[in-house]
Amino acid sequence: MDDRLTRFEKLRQIVAQCRACSLHTSRPHFVFGEGSLQARVMFIGEAPGKDEQRTGRPFVGRSGKLLRQMIAAIEIPETDYFIANIIKDRPPNNRPPEKEEIETCVKFLKKQIEIIEPKILVFLGKTAVKGLCPNLAHLSVEILRQQSKNLGMVSYMDIPVVVTYHPSALLRTPYRKVGAAEDFRFLESAYREMAK
Ligand code: URA
Numbered sequence: 001m002d003d004r005l006t007r008f009e010k011l012r013q014i015v016a017q018c019r020a021c022s023l024h025t026s027r028p029h030f031v032f033g034e035g036s037l038q039a040r041v042m043f044i045g046e047a048p049g050k051d052e053q054r055t056g057r058p059f060v061g062r063s064g065k066l067l068r069q070m071i072a073a074i075e076i077p078e079t080d081y082f083i084a085n086i087i088k089d090r091p092p093n094n095r096p097p098e099k100e101e102i103e104t105c106v107k108f109l110k111k112q113i114e115i116i117e118p119k120i121l122v123f124l125g126k127t128a129v130k131g132l133c134p135n136l137a138h139l140s141v142e143i144l145r146q147q148s149k150n151l152g153m154v155s156y157m158d159i160p161v162v163v164t165y166h167p168s169a170l171l172r173t174p175y176r177k178v179g180a181a182e183d184f185r186f187l188e189s190a191y192r193e194m195a196k
Pocket of ligand 1: 031045046047048049052057058059060061063064085
């Protein structure tokens with residue numbers, strides 16, 4: 001555990017010094033991610049928004065509130081999940097991150113996954129797919145949601161992935177909440193199965 005913490009904090013320092021793309025100009029705060037270093041479930045979003053940039057914490061705005069409610073509803077304890085993003089800095093006006101930005105930044109998330117060694121990854125929307133499974137990025141979130149319910153059919157480094165909507169998409173198009181609830185029920189059963 002100490003080793004994980006040491007590696008994690010070293011990585012945080014590296015990110016703090018990163019100037020590889022122009023997004024670092026949005027600091028003082030980058031958003032490294034938060035949660036347990038022993039988490040078995042890792043939620044992967046897109047990039048920090050205004051509230052996240054202000055606080056340095058992931059998913060603390062409106063979409064974050066919704067995400068955290070959905071996680072609480074399936075009773076994954078805080079000690080067993082970690083929340084991170086593909087991109088560590090806020091893109092101007094919350095525009096979607098560009099391909100080069102994703103390619104430059106995702107290596108930090110990949111290191112975080114290597115350190116934490118989660119048992120399930122949850123991709124919140126398409127940017128997570130683009131970052132970690134770019135070979136699947138031509139498929140729609142709808143198709144990937146269905147495929148990922150065959151647990152292991154969508155994976156990153158042999159870690160099974162559950163694909164669902166980004167919570168901002170749920171705020172924009174509430175009818176998708178029905179599908180998202182189904183995805184989280186599936187996640188709950190996969191999580192319980194793993195805990196046996
Ligand atoms: N949206 C994201 O993708 N990540 C955050 O941290 C907040 C909003």
